[in-house]
Amino acid sequence: MKRTRPFKRRPKRAEPKHREPEAVDPRSIDDDPVVQGILTAISQKRLKPGAKLGEDKLATAFGTTRIHIRQALSHLASRKVVMQIPNRGAFVYRPSWEEAQDIFAARRIIETAAVSAAIDRLDKAGKAELKAHMEREARHDRNDRWASLSLTAEFHILVAKLAGNRVLLEMSRELMLRTSLAIATFEQPGEPDCSPDAHPDIGALILARDKAGAVHAMRHHIEEMEQRIRPKEGEEEVDELTAIFQEIGARARAGG
Amino acid sequence: MKRTRPFKRRPKRAEPKHREPEAVDPRSIDDDPVVQGILTAISQKRLKPGAKLGEDKLATAFGTTRIHIRQALSHLASRKVVMQIPNRGAFVYRPSWEEAQDIFAARRIIETAAVSAAIDRLDKAGKAELKAHMEREARHDRNDRWASLSLTAEFHILVAKLAGNRVLLEMSRELMLRTSLAIATFEQPGEPDCSPDAHPDIGALILARDKAGAVHAMRHHIEEMEQRIRPKEGEEEVDELTAIFQEIGARARAGG
DNA sequence: ATTGGCTATATTGTAAACAGTAGTGCGACC
DNA sequence: GGTCGCACTACTGTTTACAATATAGCCAAT
Known part of the structure; x- marks a missing residue:
């Protein structure tokens, strides 16, 4: 079909005028069904601290893509509800x-x-x-x-x-x-x-x-x-271990 | 090169044993240089509320990739320091x-x-x-x-x-x-x-x-x-506009 | 002059392929 | 028999390209 109007090629466009971002529906990620689902599962104690939150599993469970899940998980990690460990994945946060x-x-x-x-x-x-x-x-x-x-x-x-x-x-x-x-x-x-x-x-x-x-x-x-809560007994072992490692590290740094 | 050992193909692997995610360096995204840079820029008022935070510009400015920037921006949006608007981008948050x-x-x-x-x-x-x-x-x-x-x-x-x-x-x-x-x-x-x-x-x-x-x-x-702060005069216009729209919307819902 | 429509571009959002890493299980070795 | 090392899988993390959306500029018509 014939172009009704010839358009000359414009070399470059000026810097866009700074439009203020007001008057826009600020739909938050908090309303996301994945985020809400994980939050209610946690508040109802269906998800326990330390539970693995695999991306693929969540994606199939919620019927969405991995990217979406990643966004939700990193948001929850910002709120300290989820703990993300590099190359290991996301887990339900376990406070000290x-x-x-x-x-x-x-x-x-x-x-x-x-x-x-x-x-x-x-x-x-x-x-x-x-x-x-x-x-x-x-x-x-x-x-x-x-x-x-x-x-x-x-x-x-x-x-x-x-x-x-x-x-x-x-x-x-x-x-x-x-x-x-x-x-x-x-x-x-x-x-x-x-x-x-x-x-x-x-x-x-x-x-x-x-x-x-x-x-x-x-x-x-x-x-x-x-x-009504009490510190975990088992954790002392872990603390002891980390203490040992820290001591070894310190000695290595000091003694060269 | 010859394989030293023949491996039979295993049909499927069992569910991995749930290893607890303790004892891992929990490096937070808060330490990220992009996040820190934007935060200090805001706290020093070099970035003003409503300023556009373009992904490409930030990526070139910090010498990193767009994905990294996206992660940082969504983290800051979770903390209500940045406002993300769909298909428009990220802006420095402007509180009401x-x-x-x-x-x-x-x-x-x-x-x-x-x-x-x-x-x-x-x-x-x-x-x-x-x-x-x-x-x-x-x-x-x-x-x-x-x-x-x-x-x-x-x-x-x-x-x-x-x-x-x-x-x-x-x-x-x-x-x-x-x-x-x-x-x-x-x-x-x-x-x-x-x-x-x-x-x-x-x-x-x-x-x-x-x-x-x-x-x-x-x-x-x-x-x-x-x-020492005062409400913006100009905002009243906007508020009036939104009030009008809300009223119209309400009437449409009620009378329609 | 202002509004509306059109097109090109800039920018964001998404999907899919690819790469890298941790974890598992089998076999070998002592 | 316990430990070590290797191959393989499952998973996360990253890159890439592509699709969708909004913005800016121009022209025409009112």
């Missing part, structure tokens, strides 16, 4: 004992502040949301382990949401996940994550706007969780 | 006004807690580190804008480090960067990020173990920073 303690300490700080802020700005809609959650948690089937784990996590997320600070909310989400990993790594077998009666108490104190009481209850609740 | 306020609120919470914890566990080494930093900050060349910005950020990071909680430290680092972006986006021209006298005061109060005073000074310092 020190890191587990730091996670709980961070939660004490952030969630007590969140409770306080939530009480300050509690309105009708917030009260309704909180009551609805408490009812769901009260009447849920306690034998459904996966639903229980999801619900207990959602309570803490809801409090963070009621605080009205999105940055804090994102941090809380991240800490919740890392708490799941910490508990899964260091839990004593058979114990639940959250003591089942703590959430109704805290919720009632928030609804009553008893700030001091709610903050204290939340702090106590988190400390109770923390006291 | 609400997000900027949330960042400062989060810093108030985390850094006051960090000051408190830092005083609790302050030892000789910590005192020395703090004194060394205060001296560097006192005698640095105030005309060197880039060095100034680095030093003021380092003070806050040092306090978080003295608190002895790595999780909190990582959060503080992230918040520092996002504060840089918030200030760069909403600052009044010509004003410094931190009031120059605040850091010596806070440092002295920490060294004196005056917990209440140090916490108060830190909170005041952050509030002072926050009060």
Whole structure:
């Protein structure tokens, strides 16, 4: 077909004018089904710390390509939910004992502040949301382990949401996940994550706007969780080994 | 060349035994020179919010490949330092006004807690580190804008480090960067990020173990920073536009 | 003058082939 | 019998080329 218009060849194009990237749908990778799937699997403890996350297997499981999986895994690695080891692959993150303690300490700080802020700005809609959650948690089937784990996590997320600070909310989400990993790594077998009666108490104190009481209850609740985990015995061997190697390395460097 | 040994073809191999991924050098992507380069460029305000981060340009600038750049950019996008828009590319993150306020609120919470914890566990080494930093900050060349910005950020990071909680430290680092972006986006021209006298005061109060005073000074310092930014006038137009569109969309959903 | 349509180019996104590395199992050797 | 070494597989990591999308420039028409 004849070209309607002859186009002269332009030698080069000017630097593109810097268009501001506003007004664009900022769809995040957090909404990705692969990311969401792995996150819920972890928070429900179907995936345990140290589990291998093979790229091919995930690709066939989710019905997508390896590239997509790689993107999701590296995102999760940025959030310290997944550990990537060169030429070995991706594994579910296994926090150290020190890191587990730091996670709980961070939660004490952030969630007590969140409770306080939530009480300050509690309105009708917030009260309704909180009551609805408490009812769901009260009447849920306690034998459904996966639903229980999801619900207990959602309570803490809801409090963070009621605080009205999105940055804090994102941090809380991240800490919740890392708490799941910490508990899964260091839990004593058979114990639940959250003591089942703590959430109704805290919720009632928030609804009553008893700030001091709610903050204290939340702090106590988190400390109770923390006291339920114990350092792994077996890890001392590993630490000893690494200590030996480090000593040998240091001696080699020193003695030439 | 002759094969020394005939190998029979094995039909399939068993599932590999799950070797635990411990005892491996966990080199993080945070140490990547591309990531570090972009982060320091942002914290020194050489890269402004909204700036385009073209993959090819970065690849040639850093002397590496596009894939490497893509990995670095997606990591930075996970940390909300970079905004990736499909088919448009990566830009330096530009926080909204609400997000900027949330960042400062989060810093108030985390850094006051960090000051408190830092005083609790302050030892000789910590005192020395703090004194060394205060001296560097006192005698640095105030005309060197880039060095100034680095030093003021380092003070806050040092306090978080003295608190002895790595999780909190990582959060503080992230918040520092996002504060840089918030200030760069909403600052009044010509004003410094931190009031120059605040850091010596806070440092002295920490060294004196005056917990209440140090916490108060830190909170005041952050509030002072926050009060120095103002919402952009131009943004109101955009907000009005988006409001109109949202209204139209809602009406279409309801009436259609 | 502004808007709309068209084409060329720049840039990002994706697929597939290739290369490199770690891990497994068999055989050999002491 | 335990250890060592080799060949092979499975997997990750990288390169390459190609496809898809958005942007800029130009012309025409209103």
